Amino acid sequence: MSKSKPKKKISRRKFLKGTGAALAVATAAPKIEAQTPAAGVATDAVPRSMIRVTVNGTERRIEVEDRWTLVELLRDHLGLTGTKIGCDRGECGACTVLLDGKPVYSCSNLAVWADGRSVETVEGLAQNGGLDPLQQAFIDHDAPQCGFCTSGQLMSAKGLLTRNPQPSADEVRAGMTGNLCRCAGYNHYVEAVLAAAKGGSR
Numbered sequence: 001m002s003k004s005k006p007k008k009k010i011s012r013r014k015f016l017k018g019t020g021a022a023l024a025v026a027t028a029a030p031k032i033e034a035q036t037p038a039a040g041v042a043t044d045a046v047p048r049s050m051i052r053v054t055v056n057g058t059e060r061r062i063e064v065e066d067r068w069t070l071v072e073l074l075r076d077h078l079g080l081t082g083t084k085i086g087c088d089r090g091e092c093g094a095c096t097v098l099l100d101g102k103p104v105y106s107c108s109n110l111a112v113w114a115d116g117r118s119v120e121t122v123e124g125l126a127q128n129g130g131l132d133p134l135q136q137a138f139i140d141h142d143a144p145q146c147g148f149c150t151s152g153q154l155m156s157a158k159g160l161l162t163r164n165p166q167p168s169a170d171e172v173r174a175g176m177t178g179n180l181c182r183c184a185g186y187n188h189y190v191e192a193v194l195a196a197a198k199g200g201s202r
């Protein structure tokens with residue numbers, strides 16, 4: 001009898017490991033109540049840094065407030081609103097982007113930490129007017145329902161297929177375990193990723 005490949009344990013803890021330190025720092029910081037300083041608060045009192053970050057293939061030099069999260073930079077200052085905010089505390093995965101090719105929670109990383117690095121968002125998936133095969137597979141498998149988690153699911157799946165182009169179903173589940181779906185479309189998402197990996201959307 002042939003030995004079957006040992007199954008990888010699915011653990012959200014493992015997914016969170018990469019962003020755990022970031023989350024600890026982000027949650028320890030004072031809560032950001034508003035983008036605009038309150039009346040009477042001098043804007044130069046807020047530490048700012050100039051960062052150089054490549055976003056979806058384009059290098060940008062941006063002055064950021066040191067307290068901005070990465071998702072805040074992407075959505076509020078670069079207009080990349082495809083990245084969603086669900087929990088804003090490192091629990092749901094809606095804000096997942098690729099940082100140097102690795103899926104991370106952008107709500108739990110500071111923008112200044114992206115200095116010198118590359119960020120990919122869902123807006124960078126489509127090329128030359130055509131959908132990425134993963135996007136097409138998601139559509140073909142009817143995976144998005146309300147769609148709120150979809151961009152995060154796409155980015156986790158993209159990161160997974162980049163490091164493991166032919167994953168098993170268990171490996172897909174493990175790779176996307178940090179992305180919650182309140183519409184419970186998990187099986188459709190897994191089927192879509194497997195189809196995209198095989199080079200066919202169905």
Ligand code: FES
Pocket residue numbers: 084085086087088089090091092093094095096105106107108
């Ligand atoms: S919004 Fe970032 S993990 Fe939920």
Ligand code: FES
Pocket residue numbers: 143144145146147148149150180181182183184185
């Ligand atoms: S499709 Fe609705 S949250 Fe996932």
